[in-house]
Amino acid sequence: DAKTTQPPSMDCAEGRAANLPCNHSTISGNEYVYWYRQIHSQGPQYIIHGLKNNETNEMASLIITEDRKSSTLILPHATLRDTAVYYCIVRANFNKFYFGSGTKLNVKP
Amino acid sequence: EAQVTQNPRYLITVTGKKLTVTCSQNMNHEYMSWYRQDPGLGLRQIYYSMNVEVTDKGDVPEGYKVSRKEKRNFPLILESPSPNQTSLYFCASSWGDRNIQYFGAGTRLSVL
Numbered sequence: 001d002a003k004t005t006q007p008p009s010m011d012c013a014e015g016r017a018a019n020l021p022c023n024h025s026t027i028s029g030n031e032y033v034y035w036y037r038q039i040h041s042q043g044p045q046y047i048i049h050g051l052k053n054n055e056t057n058e059m060a061s062l063i064i065t066e067d068r069k070s071s072t073l074i075l076p077h078a079t080l081r082d083t084a085v086y087y088c089i090v091r092a093n094f095n096k097f098y099f100g101s102g103t104k105l106n107v108k109p
Numbered sequence: 110e111a112q113v114t115q116n117p118r119y120l121i122t123v124t125g126k127k128l129t130v131t132c133s134q135n136m137n138h139e140y141m142s143w144y145r146q147d148p149g150l151g152l153r154q155i156y157y158s159m160n161v162e163v164t165d166k167g168d169v170p171e172g173y174k175v176s177r178k179e180k181r182n183f184p185l186i187l188e189s190p191s192p193n194q195t196s197l198y199f200c201a202s203s204w205g206d207r208n209i210q211y212f213g214a215g216t217r218l219s220v221l
Contacts, residue, residue, distance in 0.1 A: 036210075043113075043199055043212030044152070087151055091208065095140070095159060096167060099151035 003027070003090040004100035011106045012082075018075040020103050022088030025069040033064060034089040034097070035073045037082075044087060047073065078107045111136050115200050115213035122190055123221050130185045130216050132200030140203045141183040142167070142210065143175065145196040152199065158183055190220040 005023040012018040024033060032051050036044040048055055048062045050071075055062045061074040075082055085102040092098060113134045122128055134141065142157040144167075154167030158177040172194055174186040183202075187194060197217050201210040 041146075041197060041215060041217075043201075043214055044210075045212070046209045049207070049209070094208070095157055095165065097142070097154055097210075098168065099144075099153065101149060101151045 003092070003098040004088045006086075006088050006100045006103045008101070009104040009106065011108060012075075012078045014080060014107055014109050015077055018073075018078040018082065018105055018107070020073040020075075020086050020088075020105065021070065022072070022100060023070045024088070024090055027068050027090055028092070029068075032091040033062070033068075033071050034091055035060070035062065035086060036089060036099075037084040037086045038102070039084045047086075049091075075105075078105075080107050080109065083107045111211070113200055113202050113211050113213040115198075115216050117216060118214065119217050121219045121221065124191055125189050128187050128190060128218075130187075130198060130200075130218070132183045132185065132213060133181050134183075134202040134211070135181065136202060136204070136211070137180065138202035138204040138211075139180070140208060140210075141177065142201045142203075143173070143183070143185045144199045144201065145169065145194075146199065146215075147196050155185070155198075190218075192220050194218065195220050 034049040035047040038044045064071045087102045088100045143155040144152040156175040158164045200213040203210040
């Protein structure tokens with residue numbers, strides 16, 4: 001069974017916030033949530049990660065629900081260069097990474 | 110420049126002909142990992158290594174071997190490739206508790 005579930009695609013207007021949801025209802029207490037993105041077929045790039053608390057860095061914010069069963073990646077001001085596939089990932093047993101099938105974000109002018 | 114280097118980038122081979130995809134990192138990272146990416150399935154972890162001589166299976170290890178004799182190198186070996194191993198392969202490395210992985214550019218493998 002997939003550890004994460006994501007919508008296959010989303011649209012966002014340039015300059016607006018992009019909110020990408022992820023469901024990880026079977027996550028365990030010590031398993032982290034990571035987000036990466038992939039442009040075309042290049043190697044994925046790290047965005048952000050968290051365990052329980054909300055996190056923010058220069059790229060994005062990560063909101064994790066209190067029960068940890070879902071999370072949302074927020075790109076505050078999407079640009080055309082943010083068009084990519086975004087992966088929600090659960091890190092289990094400290095060393096294993098389970099990728100979701102990804103959300104294709106289309107940022108439109 | 111800090112990087113993860115995979116070779117070759119593209120490979121076409123035939124069923125049963127042994128092949129090795131190399132992965133090298135210059136960041137002195139302890140952790141290295143191999144993934145395969147198939148359409149609609151995201152990335153799936155094949156093997157990972159916590160350090161030299163320490164390797165373990167990921168989610169889809171069948172048909173693959175790895176070795177970690179040196180810290181910087183983590184080759185992926187397909188002893189007898191089959192068409193269902195046609196895929197895009199990524200190597201990644203990381204270090205520390207945060208385990209933020211840096212990915213290589215990918216190797217596109219076709220097994221005929």
